[in-house]
Amino acid sequence: MAVNFPHSTSQPLLEVKDLCVSIPSYGRSVALIEHISFTLREREILGLVGESGSGKSVTATAIMGLLDTPGLKITGSVRFRGQELVGLSARKMRAIRGRDIAMIFQDPMTAFTPVYTVGWQIDEQIMAHERLSRKQARERTVQLLAEMGVPDPTRTANRYPHQLSGGLRQRAVIAMALSCNPTLLIADEPTTALDVTVQAQILELISTLRDTHGSSVLLITHDMGVVAETCDSVMVLYSGRIAETGLAEALFAHPRHPYTTALLNSIPPFYGERPHRLPAIAGTPPAPHERPAGCAFSPRCHDAQTICSTIPPLSPAGNGQQAACFFSTSGQQEH
Numbered sequence: 001m002a003v004n005f006p007h008s009t010s011q012p013l014l015e016v017k018d019l020c021v022s023i024p025s026y027g028r029s030v031a032l033i034e035h036i037s038f039t040l041r042e043r044e045i046l047g048l049v050g051e052s053g054s055g056k057s058v059t060a061t062a063i064m065g066l067l068d069t070p071g072l073k074i075t076g077s078v079r080f081r082g083q084e085l086v087g088l089s090a091r092k093m094r095a096i097r098g099r100d101i102a103m104i105f106q107d108p109m110t111a112f113t114p115v116y117t118v119g120w121q122i123d124e125q126i127m128a129h130e131r132l133s134r135k136q137a138r139e140r141t142v143q144l145l146a147e148m149g150v151p152d153p154t155r156t157a158n159r160y161p162h163q164l165s166g167g168l169r170q171r172a173v174i175a176m177a178l179s180c181n182p183t184l185l186i187a188d189e190p191t192t193a194l195d196v197t198v199q200a201q202i203l204e205l206i207s208t209l210r211d212t213h214g215s216s217v218l219l220i221t222h223d224m225g226v227v228a229e230t231c232d233s234v235m236v237l238y239s240g241r242i243a244e245t246g247l248a249e250a251l252f253a254h255p256r257h258p259y260t261t262a263l264l265n266s267i268p269p270f271y272g273e274r275p276h277r278l279p280a281i282a283g284t285p286p287a288p289h290e291r292p293a294g295c296a297f298s299p300r301c302h303d304a305q306t307i308c309s310t311i312p313p314l315s316p317a318g319n320g321q322q323a324a325c326f327f328s329t330s331g332q333q334e335h
């Protein structure tokens with residue numbers, strides 16, 4: 001587990017304040033995410049965790065300016081190195097995406113087109129941002145692939161995406177994402193499609209990026225085990241709202257929200273096959289348009305009481321943690 005978070009005094013890189021995304025549905029506005037606020041510091045690895053449908057991808061794509069559903073409304077603030085990104089023109093946002101913020105997805109095949117070699121595509125990415133010849137770009141491509149632990153990088157660069165194993169493809173995707181030296185890497189379930197051994201290697205690679213490239217990482221996952229292995233800090237989402245935040249070490253030792261406790265109980269054994277999706281707790285999260293009044297987790301919570309029919313505010317819960325639970329400081333959720 002990433003027990004020490006050495007960068008708590010480093011500069012804020014990404015400051016998200018009160019980010020809300022809603023869509024119109026049958027004449028009313030339905031929130032996909034609500035009041036999301038967090039700060040990602042330089043060289044920090046922050047895990048964004050929650051079950052399917054909790055709003056992780058919507059949060060990430062809103063930050064990246066990639067949400068384009070008609071009628072969708074984004075409010076709040078996303079500041080990257082002090083610059084406001086919400087409301088920025090598509091052209092300026094594209095420039096920031098290519099230069100400062102890169103994103104990698106669960107399925108590495110989506111990052112590459114099948115008809116060009118992997119090396120060609122990474123070269124193109126480099127040449128789009130720097131005035132380099134193909135030969136110079138290829139040297140950089142090969143160097144990046146080598147840094148990502150790709151064996152025989154010169155030969156691998158000349159192969160097509162389908163000729164690589166899943167693990168090698170994901171390494172190549174990370175190499176492409178890093179080709180412009182982004183300061184922020186957003187990784188959306190980057191290891192879910194990979195087998196356990198390769199997952200561990202890719203997570204190791206991501207954890208070393210802050211040392212090799214000085215990157216900050218927003219790591220999206222449904223798997224608390226992945227957070228434990230990789231992240232300095234954690235933000236737990238439930239039904240589009242923050243359930244709990246804190247440093248990984250503190251939150252793992254003393255979860256303050258019953259949903260966090262349930263997720264921690266779902267961590268599969270360290271050894272053995274890791275199931276694709278573990279049922280964290282009986283029942284499923286509500287869809288955005290079916291979110292109950294009050295605490296959205298209360299229908300699945302053993303400790304729910306009458307007060308939970310009002311929305312619990314996100315409040316300090318000790319140890320630098322914050323939790324949206326009326327009982328978060330009483331200690332009754334500790335295990």
Ligand SMILES: Nc1ncnc2c1ncn2[C@@H]1O[C@H](COP(=O)(O)OP(=O)(O)OP(=O)(O)O)[C@@H](O)[C@H]1O
Pocket residue numbers: 023032050051052053054055056057058059069222287288
């Ligand atoms: N463009 C959209 N239009 C309408 N609803 C959307 C849109 N994108 C996501 N949603 C809904 O918003 C909710 C949050 O989705 P999101 O993809 O962020 O969840 P997630 O936590 O990333 O889940 P997963 O782990 O399955 O990717 C879901 O109920 C989803 O159906």
